[in-house]
Amino acid sequence: MSLLNSREQAADASATYVDTLAAHYKEAGAKKDAKPPVLVLHAGHYSSEKWQETGTIDALTQAGAYVVAVDLPSYGKTGGEKLFNAEDRVKFLQAFLAAVKLEKVLIMSAGYGGIFAVPFIASYPDRVVGYITASGIGLEEAGHELVERTDLTMPVLVVWGGNNFPQSTAAKIYSWVFPNSELTIFENGGINCYLEEPEKFNDVVVNFYQSRL
Numbered sequence: 001m002s003l004l005n006s007r008e009q010a011a012d013a014s015a016t017y018v019d020t021l022a023a024h025y026k027e028a029g030a031k032k033d034a035k036p037p038v039l040v041l042h043a044g045h046y047s048s049e050k051w052q053e054t055g056t057i058d059a060l061t062q063a064g065a066y067v068v069a070v071d072l073p074s075y076g077k078t079g080g081e082k083l084f085n086a087e088d089r090v091k092f093l094q095a096f097l098a099a100v101k102l103e104k105v106l107i108m109s110a111g112y113g114g115i116f117a118v119p120f121i122a123s124y125p126d127r128v129v130g131y132i133t134a135s136g137i138g139l140e141e142a143g144h145e146l147v148e149r150t151d152l153t154m155p156v157l158v159v160w161g162g163n164n165f166p167q168s169t170a171a172k173i174y175s176w177v178f179p180n181s182e183l184t185i186f187e188n189g190g191i192n193c194y195l196e197e198p199e200k201f202n203d204v205v206v207n208f209y210q211s212r213l
Contacts, residue, residue: 041113047076114138156181161189
């Protein structure tokens with residue numbers, strides 16, 4: 001799957017499939033060799049705009065990051081249909097990263113974005129320098145297989161709401177798959193804890209970015 005890249009303006013750009021599907025994204029900050037760029041994936045029912053509203057993009061750029069937040073297929077300004085196959089999701093991210101000329105990235109995802117992030121990390125662990133997930137999904141089906149892997153050693157931050165069963169397998173499985181992971185619990189938070197307490201979430205994310213990468 002290949003993409004053709006064309007830029008619209010400083011904050012927004014579009015990456016176009018050769019079959020005319022345009023994957024829209026926001027970008028902020030400047031590319032720097034010293035710090036890894038951040039690929040941000042939104043949750044279901046949202047788009048890259050949500051990460052702008054929470055101030056997360058601004059917080060990361062102020063910390064020195066170059067940030068790219070993409071509208072996943074069928075969301076936001078990106079057309080097309082939802083991708084139901086993990087292989088297709090991996091191909092989408094692979095092609096998108098090629099279009100925006102990013103080789104190694106820190107991936108941050110919330111909810112639905114995790115079903116893109118996790119299979120990509122499993123397929124290309126050498127291209128992912130770290131992973132941040134907020135109440136994420138994506139490990140439910142492949143998690144037990146990934147436990148046997150020895151190459152998923154990138155630093156991982158798991159942010160979970162205290163009212164979203166942090167003792168459940170859904171939360172604990174990250175530590176089983178990613179040995180270099182840490183769990184941060186927002187005691188009064190629910191499944192959307194990163195939206196309920198965006199400033200706290202941004203502080204945790206920036207601290208992870210500056211101290212673990």
